Amino acid sequence: MIVSITRSGGIAGNTTTATVDTDSLDPDRAKSIKSIVSDARAASDHGTMMPDGFQYDVTVTDDEGSKSMRFHGDPCPATELFAEIRNL
Amino acid sequence: MGLHRHRSALPYVLLRQHGIVGEARLVKMGRRRRDANLMRKTIAAPICSIIPPHIFNRLSQSHDPDYQRLGLRGLQITARLRAQRSANEAIEGRAADTPGLLTRTVYTASHHESLPGRVVRSEGGKSTGNTAEDQAYDGAGIVWDFYKAVFGRDSLDNHGLRLDSTTHYGAGYDNAFWNGSQMVYGDGDGKLMHDFTAAIDVIGHEMTHGVTQNESELAYHGESGALNESLSDVFGILVKQRHLLLDAASSDWLIGVGILIPPDPLPAGAVCRGLRDMLNPGTAYRGLPFGDDPQPATYADRYTGPDDNGGVHINAGIPSKVFATYATAVGGNAWETPGHVWYRAATGAGLPSAATFAQFKAITIEAARQIDAATVPALQYAWATVGI
Numbered sequence: 460m461i462v463s464i465t466r467s468g469g470i471a472g473n474t475t476t477a478t479v480d481t482d483s484l485d486p487d488r489a490k491s492i493k494s495i496v497s498d499a500r501a502a503s504d505h506g507t508m509m510p511d512g513f514q515y516d517v518t519v520t521d522d523e524g525s526k527s528m529r530f531h532g533d534p535c536p537a538t539e540l541f542a543e544i545r546n547l
Numbered sequence: 548m549g550l551h552r553h554r555s556a557l558p559y560v561l562l563r564q565h566g567i568v569g570e571a572r573l574v575k576m577g578r579r580r581r582d583a584n585l586m587r588k589t590i591a592a593p594i595c596s597i598i599p600p601h602i603f604n605r606l607s608q609s610h611d612p613d614y615q616r617l618g619l620r621g622l623q624i625t626a627r628l629r630a631q632r633s634a635n636e637a638i639e640g641r642a643a644d645t646p647g648l649l650t651r652t653v654y655t656a657s658h659h660e661s662l663p664g665r666v667v668r669s670e671g672g673k674s675t676g677n678t679a680e681d682q683a684y685d686g687a688g689i690v691w692d693f694y695k696a697v698f699g700r701d702s703l704d705n706h707g708l709r710l711d712s713t714t715h716y717g718a719g720y721d722n723a724f725w726n727g728s729q730m731v732y733g734d735g736d737g738k739l740m741h742d743f744t745a746a747i748d749v750i751g752h753e754m755t756h757g758v759t760q761n762e763s764e765l766a767y768h769g770e771s772g773a774l775n776e777s778l779s780d781v782f783g784i785l786v787k788q789r790h791l792l793l794d795a796a797s798s799d800w801l802i803g804v805g806i807l808i809p810p811d812p813l814p815a816g817a818v819c820r821g822l823r824d825m826l827n828p829g830t831a832y833r834g835l836p837f838g839d840d841p842q843p844a845t846y847a848d849r850y851t852g853p854d855d856n857g858g859v860h861i862n863a864g865i866p867s868k869v870f871a872t873y874a875t876a877v878g879g880n881a882w883e884t885p886g887h888v889w890y891r892a893a894t895g896a897g898l899p900s901a902a903t904f905a906q907f908k909a910i911t912i913e914a915a916r917q918i919d920a921a922t923v924p925a926l927q928y929a930w931a932t933v934g935i
Contacts (some may be wrong), residue, residue, distance in 0.1 A: 465854065469722040470749065471740070471803070471822050472776075472860025473838050490924035508767055510756035510775065514856055532726075533717065534660045 460489075460521040462496055464541050466510040470511040484547070494542055499528060500538040506535035515541060563648060642670065646707035649691050653684045655718040656731075663729060664713045679744045683712040683732060686750035691787045693751070697882050698890050703757035707745070710754070714744060723749055725756035739808055739837055746803050751786030752779040763898040768901045772859035777866040778893050780825060784871075785882040795874040795881040800826040807832060826866030826871040846904065846934040865933045866904060869911075872929040877922050884922055890916045904935050 460481045467474040481489040495518055508514075508531040515530040515537035530537040550716030642650045654664035655677075667675050674681050687710040702708040711729035720733025723743035730753045732743045741931035743749050756779055759765055765775035781804050788798050811821065817834030824831040842864030843849055849865060850858035852926040870889060874881035891914040892898060898910055908930045915923045 467854035468742070468860060468927075469855060470724065470752065470860070470865075471721070471806070472855055473841070474854050475838075507727075509724055509726050509855065510760075510767060511722065511753065512726075513722065514854065516853070524573070532724075533722075535719075 460493060460496065460519060462492065462520075462540070462544060463518045464537060464544055465516045466513050466537075466541050467516070468512060468514045475545070477541065477547075479544045479547055488547075495536075495540045495543060499530070499540060500526070502530075502536040504534070504535075505538075506530045506532040508532065555922060629885075642709045642711075644702075644709050646701060646706045647708060649688060649702075650707070650709040651684055651687045651691075652706055652709060652711050653680050653687075654711065654713045655680060658718045658734075659713055660717050662713055662716075662726065663711055664715075667714075674897050677714075679714040679732065679734065679742050680839065682742075682744035682891050683730070685713050685749070686744060686747050687730070687754065688785055689747060689790050690751045690754045690786050693782075693789055693882075697785075697886060698790070700758070703754060704761040708757070708761075712744075723753055725753045725760075727760065730754060730757075730791055735806070735808075737808070740806055741808060743806060745805055746801050747790055748787040748804075749782075749806065750782035750783075752783035752802065755779040755782040758782070759893065762894045763902070764900045765898070765902060767856055767859060769857040769859075770862065771901050772856050772860035774866055774904070774907055776859045776863035777870070778889070780823060780863060780867050781870045781889055782886075785886050788880070789882050794879055795871075795885075796878065798881065800824060800871045801831060807835065807837060810836060823864065823867070825864070825867040826875065828868050844933065857885075865935070866907060869926075869929045869935075872907075872932055873922070873926045876925040876929065884919050887916050888922070888926070891918065908935055 461478065462481065463476065463478040465474060465476040472521070474475070479492065481492055484492070496517075499517060505528070506512075512532040515535065517528045517537055518541065519526050519528075528537075552811075640719060642652050644650065649670065651668075651670045652663075652666060653668040653675075655667050656662065656664035663909070667677070667680050668684050674684075691702060691710060694702070702710065713729060713731045714734075716731050716733050719736035721736050721740045723730070723732045725731070730750070732753075734799070735741045735743065754776070759775055759778055765771045767775055782802060784798070784802060788794070799821075800823055801821035804820070805823055807819050809819035814834050818830070819832050819835055821831045823840070823842060828844045829840050831840040831842075833839045841850070841861050843862065844864065846865055850861040852858065855861055870885065873888075874885035877885055880886075888911060892907065894910045895910065895914065899906065899915075902910075912930075913927055915926045
């Protein structure tokens with residue numbers, strides 16, 4: 460699974476993109492990220508856009524194809540995902 | 548009751564029929580300010596009450612798109628307020644709105660993400676000794692005083708809205724935001740960014756989002772969103788300038804000085820002056836781990852991609868440059884004539900929520916004609932410098 464997440468906005472207005480191929484991770488870390496992705500995919504609440512809140516654009520590519528999702532604000536399903544991937 | 552009465556009477560009729568007395572927390576009625584004024588005149592003692600959700604529910608089902616929008620907005624606000632109220636049941640002494648008086652409450656989120664958090668300081672309370680908490684408290688007072696003294700505005704809603712600030716939001720959180728009812732400040736991660744309460748213009752920026760929410764409600768995407776952001780930078784920098792007694796010529800016109808943490812040593816050619824340069828968009832920082840300042844200086848170079856809600860922070864540099872250029876040309880204190888022109892443009896009935904830069908230009912020129920016609924040429928020139 461390849462996961463790409465872009466965080467933009469916030470009061471500083473900058474954009475940061477982080478990408479990971481879970482096949483390159485140790486099994487536990489890969490499982491953790493896949494779990495977070497699964498939660499994000501299932502989320503019905505994609506957050507609330509608010510002034511100076513972050514915008515998260517997530518693209519997940521796996522055997523089932525590619526899916527993109529957008530989330531707004533913190534905390535949201537993408538908050539933890541961004542922190543996990545960015546710190547890899 | 549049917550929803551087919553005359554538009555201007557409908558909101559008042561609904562409130563009186565449902566026994567709402569005192570000054571309700573007014574949901575911004577879009578362009579129907581005359582209705583809001585009617586309500587203020589006919590409602591008596593000031594208490595803080597919330598219009599019952601079933602009223603908003605009825606409105607949300609209206610065939611009239613304006614009332615539909617009003618109803619949906621009311622339901623959103625009510626849900627948010629109810630959630631906050633239930634979360635604050637354990638908090639004692641939650642402040643009420645106080646027309647004419649400054650009412651501040653500072654909370655700590657204790658590095659979690661639940662809002663508003665735990666009360667650490669109420670209005671008149673002594674310093675906590677925590678830098679972020681005290682800066683949030685003092686900063687809110689400085690901004691409140693700015694709007695009161697310069698524009699005669701009574702808090703963010705012009706009706707004494709209490710000012711709630713949450714500090715220490717999240718863990719190493721590199722951001723500050725307005726969540727629709729309060730200011731929220733992160734501590735920064737200590738590597739890329741410092742605590743956001745350290746910059747008075749950042750505090751002014753966030754609080755001005757509250758002003759915009761209660762006035763034009765500029766939609767937070769595209770050009771209207773960039774105007775929303777620019778207004779926050781404009782009034783944020785004016786707060787800073789007035790607080791530091793800097794006139795237009797003496798000001799650095801930098802937003803967020805001291806927030807970004809430059810690498811040590813600073814790479815050759817790198818620049819780290821602030822988050823944004825209003826007079827020279829795109830020059831605030833360069834060559835940092837954070838990246839390069841993305842703001843364009845002209846409309847032709849505006850960002851049109853999907854990030855940042857269509858570039859609201861990026862393209863805000865365009866109207867911000869107009870203001871800084873205009874204020875510098877006029878001279879003196881920027882919060883005087885230029886500030887009044889911008890305040891009239893931002894809070895007048897003619898600014899639509901979906902305003903474009905071109906529409907805002909026309910509104911500012913008209914405001915300048917009304918306030919000080921001699922400055923109109925300088926304003927027209929300022930707009931020309933960004934290609935609008």
